[in-house]
Amino acid sequence: MSKFKIVTGRSNPEFAARVAKAAGTGLGKVAIRNFSDGEIWVKYEENIRGEDVFIVQSTPPPAENLFELLMLIDAARRASAKRITAVIPYFGYARQDRKDQPRVAITAKLVANLIAEAGADRVITMDLHAPQIQGFFDIPFDHLYSSAVLTRQFRKLELKNLMIASPDVGGLKLARAYAKRLGAGLVFIDKRRPRPNVAEVMNIVGEIQGKNILVIDDLIDTGGTFTNAVKALKDNGAENVYGACTHPVLSGQAHELLEQSPIEQLIVTDTLPLRLQSPKIVVKSVAKLFAEAIMRIHGNQSISKLFDTD
Numbered sequence: 001m002s003k004f005k006i007v008t009g010r011s012n013p014e015f016a017a018r019v020a021k022a023a024g025t026g027l028g029k030v031a032i033r034n035f036s037d038g039e040i041w042v043k044y045e046e047n048i049r050g051e052d053v054f055i056v057q058s059t060p061p062p063a064e065n066l067f068e069l070l071m072l073i074d075a076a077r078r079a080s081a082k083r084i085t086a087v088i089p090y091f092g093y094a095r096q097d098r099k100d101q102p103r104v105a106i107t108a109k110l111v112a113n114l115i116a117e118a119g120a121d122r123v124i125t126m127d128l129h130a131p132q133i134q135g136f137f138d139i140p141f142d143h144l145y146s147s148a149v150l151t152r153q154f155r156k157l158e159l160k161n162l163m164i165a166s167p168d169v170g171g172l173k174l175a176r177a178y179a180k181r182l183g184a185g186l187v188f189i190d191k192r193r194p195r196p197n198v199a200e201v202m203n204i205v206g207e208i209q210g211k212n213i214l215v216i217d218d219l220i221d222t223g224g225t226f227t228n229a230v231k232a233l234k235d236n237g238a239e240n241v242y243g244a245c246t247h248p249v250l251s252g253q254a255h256e257l258l259e260q261s262p263i264e265q266l267i268v269t270d271t272l273p274l275r276l277q278s279p280k281i282v283v284k285s286v287a288k289l290f291a292e293a294i295m296r297i298h299g300n301q302s303i304s305k306l307f308d309t310d
Contacts (some may be wrong), residue, residue, distance in 0.1 A: 006019060006023060006294065007029075007053065010032055010068060011057050012057075029045035030043070042068065055076065071118075086122070089286070097129070097130040108136060122142070123137060127246040128143060144293060145307060146289075148306060153284055157242075160212065162184040163185040163187050165229065166215075167228075167229040187208055212238070212241075213240070214244060215241060215244070218247065221250070221254070223258055243263050248283075250274070250276075259280065263280060266280055268281060
């Protein structure tokens, strides 16, 4: 089999190291530093000519994380890499996926254009905030699902009278998929948002009295939507409330809100590094899933097996 390299930027190097280890290799040597004014400089410190290069880099704010990814792609292309795959565990700017009001940018499409124009041949990511973003790319795109890891974790808890809850209508499809896999019922919360990053819980649709509830979301940012949902479920008769999300953005007062909420446990993945630790938060790694995808893509094998959670 021909050679492949896994390299990383600075957004989540610990995760990249876990991916490389699971793939049976180490991280390639890359130098990244900033000039005095903040300008970024990158260099591959080993030969990658003719190699299959996988660049692991999540793209949360600040924008330097995205720009590092673009520079690593560009440098690999100019170093004559055979194929360049952008491995983006957390695809930032995915929430701006449509023109929902006048004079706004469709930033998800802009980022897709930038990645392809920089020279990426393929993209791997996990649990996009809006799955249709895959259609913004004109290069091969592989969309992994954390449910392959998270459903196994919740089966271990052996929760009785389990219901799966979506904190809003937009997450109903994801919640339905978990409900099917876990053999659970489904509820959702009718939410009204008076302004960005502020959520107001209105109505709960479904029977929750005396039930154990698992609230599913793809990401938690400020925590307002999520913790309001947890409180509303408890106030309306739920027995115990658990949570799961793929991307723990957890900005602003999110940690304080989670600590004050009546949630029993929140299980997240390691696509992003946790800003703060909490006894309520349990991290499950998806590094092996990404490593398996990388090895299968390198060997020109199907990755559809990775979508099976059973």
